[in-house]
Amino acid sequence: MPTTFDLTITVNGTRYERSVEPRTLLSDFLRHNLGLTGTHVGCEHGVCGACSVLMDGQPVRSCLMFAVQAHGHEITTVEGLGTRDELHPIQQAFQEAHGLQCGFCTPGILTTVKAFLEQNPNPSEEEIREALSGNLCRCTGYQHIIEAVELAAEKMRG
Amino acid sequence: MDRKLIGKRVVRNEDPRLLTGHAQFVDDVHLPGMLHAAFLRSEYAHARLLKVDVSKARQHPGVVAVFTAEDMGKDWFPGPPLVSPPPTVKDVVFHSRRQVPLAKDKIRHAGEAIAVVIAESRYIAEDAVEEIEVEYEPLPVVLDLEQALQPDSPLVHDDLESNLAARLSQKKGDYEAARRQADVIVKRRIVIERGAAAAMENRGIVAHWDAQSEHLTIWDTTQAPIPIRNGTAARLGLSEHQVRVIAPFIGGGFGPKIMMFYPEEMVIPWAAKQLNRPVKWIEDRRENFYATTQERGQIHDVEMALSRDGRVLGLKDDFLHDTGAYDPYGLTIPLNTQSHNMGGYDIRNYSSEFKVVFTNRIIATPVRGAGRPHGIFVIERMMDAAARELGMDPIELRKRNLIPPDAFPYEHQIIDQAFAPLILDSGNYKAVVDKALEIIGYEKFIKEEQPRLRREGKYVGIGVVPFIETTGVGPYEGARVTVEASGKVNVTTGIGTQGQGHFTSFAQIVAEQLGVKVSDVRIVTGDTSEFHWGTGTFASRGAVVAGSAVHAAAKSVRQKVLKLASKVLEAPEEELELEDGAVRVADIPQKSISLGELAVLANPLRGAVEPGTEPGLESTSYYGPQYGATAFGTHAMILEVDPQTMMIKIRRYVVAEDCGTVLNPLILEGQIHGGVSMGLGNAYYEKLHVDENGQLLNASFADYLLVSSTEMPRIEVAHLETPSPLNELGAKGVGEAGAIPVPALFAQALENAFYDRKLEVLEMPLSPNRLFELLREAQENEKSV
Amino acid sequence: MKIEGEYVFDAPREEVWKVVRDPEVLTTCVPSVQSVSKVNENEFTGEIVLRIGPLSGAFGGRVTVGNEVPPESCTLTVEGTGKIGFLKGVGNVVLVEQDGGKTLMKYSGEAQIGGKVASVGQRLFDSVSKGMIKQGLDKLNDILVKRMAA
Structure with missing residues (x-):
């Protein structure tokens, strides 16, 4: 039997205690152990950004981390933003500006944008492009995503 | 027709599920x-x-x-x-x-x-x-398309005599006669390499x-x-x-x-x-x-015959197409290339033979564009080469050859990918060229801006490329529209959906007919237990073919609604209106019945019905076009190149597109933006590097570069609408359009940026390294002249 | 992929030739070699662990010496397979006497790689192989210098 590690982790405000193999990736842990399948895996080597989640508020690539590295930390996934009936302002902005098509890369973009707008509530287009440069999207050509971030910033500034 | 919902920027029904991480993808199935x-x-x-x-x-x-x-x-x-x-x-x-x-x-x-x-x-x-x-x-490995056809080549399939998978030739008019009459013959070899759909x-x-x-x-x-x-x-x-x-x-x-x-x-x-x-x-x-399958490997030997005043008299294009190790997808890609080789031009004499070649590479099947970008790249590169040879403005040369608006439907006398005659259904090709020129300010750029920028030491070029896209091909799709007792509408169709917004555009089509809210129309795609006739989502056909089936089914349900409501409300059908989820008598709004109540009446649980009565407010319809609808457009860009690093900056990007009736401009623009980003990858970033043993050397996103947010320009889109006469919606497809002209456009803008050097781009994709090499070759050629 | 280079040993050609043809000495110099055994005078098998960027894995391999012209030149054929792919190479090694009791080694060859090593490691393979060759030859030179001093 492979050795396992007892992991305590808080995801979207809920505390979980699980026993995992040390080699379990954080992305696999979230998706398969916790059933939080909103986090997507696009490349498994940290380039595409689809698997981005927030660890203690900072974006991380969950495909490049082992679950055990998140021991004792707080993780926010896309499921932790808003609900279908009450979308987070960023989610609302993405719907209104058509900032998604197939929606596969979207969860990683939403978490990245959340951290970005908290640090920079009034970004320029260039800053937004720079902030999104680690998230690949094959459908949108990014334009509507950038417009969505501009709109989200406006909504969040109130 | 006065349209309330079709053509509006309606936000998407499917988004809340996708945005909250609740949409189910295959890997989410447990x-x-x-x-x-x-x-x-x-x-x-x-x-x-x-x-x-x-x-x-x-x-x-x-x-x-x-x-x-x-x-x-x-x-x-x-x-x-x-x-x-x-x-x-x-x-x-x-x-x-x-x-x-x-x-x-x-x-x-x-x-x-x-x-x-x-x-x-x-x-x-x-x-x-x-x-x-x-x-x-x-x-020994078979990779090179020409060597693969040599008699001493190793064989991918030992039971065949050679690596020739297929050969097909098509002719229109008499190219040889056109060649004899020509003042100028332009010949080029054009090489197109593979990329990944990714x-x-x-x-x-x-x-x-x-x-x-x-x-x-x-x-x-x-x-x-x-x-x-x-x-x-x-x-x-x-x-x-x-x-x-x-x-x-x-x-x-x-x-x-x-x-x-x-x-x-x-x-x-x-x-x-x-x-x-x-x-x-x-x-x-x-x-x-x-x-996973890939696309785009072809080698073209092209010849264009022109008169001195810039009329293209004929075109000949013999090309090799790399199908990879197997050929399950038949001839779709090379047929598409043949169908787009003449672009939107009135070329009367055409001859093209392609040979499909087995190689030791992954199977080639369509990737966004599916042979069309190759055809457009070939014709547009030839147009630019011819313009230089004739000393004519490249845009003027194009305008002289575009099919005029009164020539539609324009019959090409060859067959397309669906084996149907290639007929261009409707168009106003010059209008999109003019629109793009106007928005990008072509004249002003050439006369004022470019010389000024060059004096500042900047290499900035302009490109303008028109294109066509055959879309919406057969055979058919179907849809079933049902009004449920809740008053909401359920629509099922057989195609799959991959982000094109079908949950919304189809809902708009139905809501338009039935007077319900778009958000009250539920669309089911891609589940064979819900609908089991149809072929799939490809060739930019979802909105056109499945959309037309949805439209027909919705119209048929509307008729059922009117017929039943007319009885219930005791009013003639002509006086009834469908609004806000109810049917009402036009002049007496209080006399009305909700769609939900009508649906219940249409499905009685006791009692007798008239002979031949079909239950429910439901209808199933199919749509199969005679031939495909052809969308068209023109892209224009202003491109700056750093002559030291070969890094590029796109200063302006303009799209003037015409895909017939616009169902939802928001979704349409999204499709175009995405297509352009993929086309830009095909032009300058995305190349699969394969070594001499057939080993792929850049199988990761760290080495195979997709376009990111920092490379993409802001795209300005203008819509023109020339409805297709082939379907009631007047729709044409747009899914692949954005990607098709980009490599040709990029090549033209590059050549224009280096207008004083003898740079000629006859290949795609390029890369900064490759551009550097080409410029150095051009410089050496100049010296040796 | 081409592998090519030169190295100057601080020892006469005869001595260099001896160590080049002695697998026990040679293998101690190649970084990451785990084991080696002699099949016959001209053929050796062994195991090596390679680390190339994100990849690492063991390769079981065979080295064959051919076209031997002592103490001037020989051909080395290397074949290795492992969980992360395969590599094959044929190289010529030529030793040229230099002034002052030194020896110039010229090596040139073609390497072929496949599997994961090729698809994600190729970009790094070149620098990794160059680094390993340099490291190995430096060590070999140290041994030679020590032998000469002894």
């Missing part, structure tokens, strides 16, 4: 007792398979089964042909060689699947794959055999769930009604997911049935680079 598969893939591109020893892997703890080709026994046979050769063309040569579930005896491309391990977890399956021992006898979601499949009900359910990242259902039933000896294929939310298709019967699609359902347990396989990104 079933009790589910096993996980991993494939062993060939390290060689061409080899005899001498021995596959899986004994150690079978012993690995947690491994449930390991299968090789031998283990499949009589269930081992190749996939079906997807597209047969055109029956309407004479003298066509076509050798059908299809991919197999697991390689037996011989390997034909690096990455071909040899064995599958099925285990309790993916981690275990991958560990056990490494314990399989394979003995290969490497063979959808963000890799492929995947989950199969669940329920032995008690003898029913197989498959979740598959496919653009064509119904053909997968039918083919799987045939492979496994089941009734089509014992198989349900679900294409849930798909993370981008772009063509390769329309390839039918990938090895994994043949193996996983079979294995699930053998083991009587659900099995999941999810492709990883590296596999996606050598197990």
Whole structure:
């Protein structure tokens, strides 16, 4: 039997205690152990950004981390933003500006944008492009995503 | 027709699910007792398979089964042909060689699947794959398209005389006669290389055999769930009604997911049935680079005959097309190239022969554009070369040759990918060129800005390229529209959806007819238990063909609603209006009945009905076009190149597009933006590097570069609408349009940026390195002259 | 892929030739060699662990010496397979006497790689192989210098 590690982790405000193999990736842990399948895996080597989640508020690539590295930390996934009936302002902005098509890369973009707008509530287009440069999207050509971030910033500034 | 919803910027119905992480993708399917598969893939591109020893892997703890080709026994046979050769063309040569579930005896491309391990977890399956021992006898590799056709070339398929997979030639008018009359003949060789579709979601499949009900359910990242259902039933000896294929939310298709019967699609359902347990396989990104189909390898030898005043008298294009190791997808791509070789130009004499060549590379099947970008690249590069030769403004040369608006429908006298006559249904090609010129300010740029920028030491060029896109091809699609007792409307259709917004655009079409809210129309796509006739989402046909079927079904339901309401409300049908989810009498708004109440009345639970009564407010309709609708447009860009680093900056990007009636401009613009980003990748970033042994050397996103947010320019889109006469909506497709003209446009803008050097771009994709080399070659040529 | 280079040993040609043809000495110099055994005078098998960027794995391999012209030149054929792919190479080694009791080694060859090593490691393979060759030859030179001093 492979050795396992007892992991305590808080995801979207809920505390979980699980026993995992040390080699379990954080992305696999979230998706398969916790059933939080909103986090997507696009490349498994940290380039595409689809698997981005927030660890203690900072974006991380969950495909490049082992679950055990998140021991004792707080993780926010896309499921932790808003609900279908009450979308987070960023989610609302993405719907209104058509900032998604197939929606596969979207969860990683939403978490990245959340951290970005908290640090920079009034970004320029260039800053937004720079902030999104680690998230690949094959459908949108990014334009509507950038417009969505501009709109989200406006909504969040109130 | 006065339209309330069609043509409006309606936000998407599907977004809340996707935005909250609740939309189900294939990898999100989790079933009790589910096993996980991993494939062993060939390290060689061409080899005899001498021995596959899986004994150690079978012993690995947690491994449930390991299968090789031998283990499949009589269930081992190749996939079906997807597209047969055109029956309407004479003298066509076509050798059908299809991919197999697991390689037996011989390997034909690096990455071909040899064995599958099925285990309790993916981690275990991958560990056990490494314990399989394979003995290969490497063979010389077939890669170069011209060498592949030499008599001494090694053979990809030993039973064939050569690597020629197919040959087809098409003629219009008399090219040789046109050539004799010409003042100028322009000849070029144009080389186009492969790229990857690289959808963000890799492929995947989950199969669940329920032995008690003898029913197989498959979740598959496919653009064509119904053909997968039918083919799987045939492979496994089941009734089509014992198989349900679900294409849930798909993370981008772009063509390769329309390839039918990938090895994994043949193996996983079979294995699930053998083991009587659900099995999941999810492709990883590296596999996606050598197990998912690709496109674009072609070599063209082109000749254009012109008169001195800039009339194109004729065009001849003989080309080689790389189909890879097998050719299940028939001739779709090279036929598309042939159909787009003349662009939107009135060319009366045309001759083209293509040869399809087997190579030791992954199968080529359509990728966004599907042979069309090649055709446009060829004709537009030739136009620019001809303009230089004639000393004529390149835009003027194009304008002199565009098909005039009164010449539609314009018959090309050749056949297209659907084997239907290539007829351009409607168009105003000059209008989109003028629109693009106007927005980008062509004259001003050439006369004032470019000279000024050059004085500042900046290399900035302009490009303007018109294009056409044949879309909305047959054979047919269908849809069923049902008004439910809640008053909400349910619509089912057979196509799959991969982000195109069908949940919204189809809902708009229905809401327009039935007077309900767009958000009250539920669309089901990609589930064969809901609708089981149809072919799939490809060739920019979803909105046109399935959309037209939805439209027809919605109209038919509207008739049923009016007929029943007329009885209930005791008012003539002409006086009834469908508004706000109810039917009311136009002048007496208080006299009304909700659609939900009507639906209940249409489905009585007791009593008698008139003979011939069909229950419910429901209708099923089909639509099959006579031939495809042809969209068109013009892209223009202003491009700055750093002459030291060859890094580029796109200063302006303008799209003037005409895809007939616009259903939803928001969705349409999204499709165009995405297409342009892929086209830009094809132009300057995305190239698959393969070494002389057929090994792919950049199988990761770290080495294969997709366009990111910092490379993409802001795109200015202008819509023109020339409705298609072929369907009631007047719609034409747009899914691939954005990608088609970009490499040709990029090449033109580059040449223009270096207008004083003899730079000529006759290949795609380029890269900063390659551009540097081309500029150096141009410089050396100048010196030697 | 081409592998090519030169190295100057601080020892006469005869001595260099001896160590080049002695697998026990040679293998102690190649970084990451785990084991080696002699099949016959001209053929050796062994195991080496390679680390190339994100990849690492063991390769079982065979080295064959051919076209031997002592103490001037020989051909080395290397074949290795492992869980992360395969590599094959044929190289010529030529030793040229230099002034002052030194020896110039010229080596040139073609390497072929496949599997994961090729698809994700190729970009790094070149620098990794160069680094390993340099490291190995430096060590060999140290041994030679020590032998000469002894």
